Amino acid sequence: MSTREEEYNFETLALHAGYEPKDDSNNSRAVPIYQSTSYVFDDADHAADLFALEEEGNIYTRIGNPTNDVLEQRVAKLEGAEAGLATSSGMSAIHLTAVTLADGPGEIVSSKYVYGGTYHLFAESLPKYGIETTFVEPNDAQAWEEAITEETKFLYLESPGNPTLDVVDIEQVAEIAHQYDLKLVVDNTFNSPYLSNPIEFGADIVLHSTTKYIGGHGSSIGGIIVGPEEFLLKARTEGYRDLGPSQSPFNSWLFIQGLETLSLRMEKHSDNALRVAQWLEEQPQVEWVKYPGLESHPQHELAKKQQKHFGGMICFGIKGGFEAGKELINNVELCSLLANIGDTRTLIIHPASTTHEQLSKEEQEEAGITDNLIRLSVGIENVDDIIDDLENAFTALK
Ligand SMILES: *Cc1c(COP(=O)(O)O)cnc(C)c1O
Secondary structure (H helix, E strand, O other): OOOOHHHOOHHHHHHHOOOOHHHOOOOOOOOOOOOOOEOOOOOHHHHHHHHOOOOOOOOEOOOOOHHHHHHHHHHHHHHOOOEEEEEOOHHHHHHHHHHHHHOOOEEEEEEOOOOHHHHHHHHHHHHHHOEEEEEEOOOOHHHHHHHOOOOEEEEEEEOOOOOOOOOOOHHHHHHHHHHOOOEEEEEOOOOHHHHOOHHHHOOOEEEEEOOOOOOOOOOOOOEEEEEOHHHHHHHHHHHHHHHOOEOOHHHHHHHHHHHHOHHHHHHHHHHHHHHHHHHHHOOOOEEEEEOOOOOOOOOHHHHHHHOOOOOOEEEEEEOOHHHHHHHHHHHOOOOEEOOOOOOOOOEEEOHHHOOOOOOOHHHHHHOOOOOOEEEEEOOOOOHHHHHHHHHHHHHOOO
16 A cells, blocks of 8 residues: 555545555556455465464465455545454444454444444344343433443444434444443444544444445445454454355445545435425425434534434334334335335335334334334435425325
């Protein structure tokens, strides 16, 4: 890497960090896809040294791959972390982080406003392996402290949280974590590394579903974990190697393409979402709007401190509850009805009847999912077309 890398800004690092043409034997300007399962050892001693972790190098793509390595170094750089590890999905990044930090049975204290899959992993799947989770209101410092026990292995949060878009005071939770000698893990998927770097506010480990804004085009599933070198080496040589959630080099290459335009896209997603949120606030069919960029958002000031812009995610409550929510979704044309976020295209979903449907009523309430909640992932289309589509859908409501 260039000797001037330390001076480069985000946009430049997103294009150059972790790779130079001389890293490739053909001087390829674009990062090559190393679509290879394995790597030839120089001789028997070289092979033995690699297996003994006495020398760094490639052995087998389930453990490490040169294209994945560029993605790992690049995201680590953009997040201000020492190292990274690319996984097959966001969920595998969360699972691997949890089992590596827990290192056996134990407890997690988590914000209750987390991705539906994360909630299910913590509440239903991990308990089968002796890892139990207590969910807390994330901006209540006392709630975190009260939930911490001798068995607690780490603290976990998302900001803004999915899908209620609560912004969490990362500095406050990091202080509590460190007071008890625990690590704070932050899922930074909604912000992407461009809008916020949780490590700046004290987080120890940051992870992303790269499926979302990093990939950015709704084409591939992936995840990444960044944090201290020592933690990632443990994760790679234990859970990553044994459980096998490795990323395909082709997907890593697509995420590298995504990173190149991440800053441009996040600016546009944020501009469009602010306009849509402001418009929604004025509609008579809308009961409430939650967007970190609106002054009405309960953590608007905190969002201004923690984020560069306010992102592409909005949620709002439609008058008429569950049925009106489903009807609105049937009325849109441009907005795609699907279970993803962070696509270039505008996406819409009614969580109560879809992503959070597997949760009980109590669990839905606990996670902040009301019957009338609509989640919008605002894309980078012309914003007037997005607003027109929503306007037509509102007008058609019975
Ligand atoms: C989508 C998502 C995940 C899970 O990622 P996958 O790539 O779908 O496995 C985790 N956290 C957040 C905030 C997400 O939006």
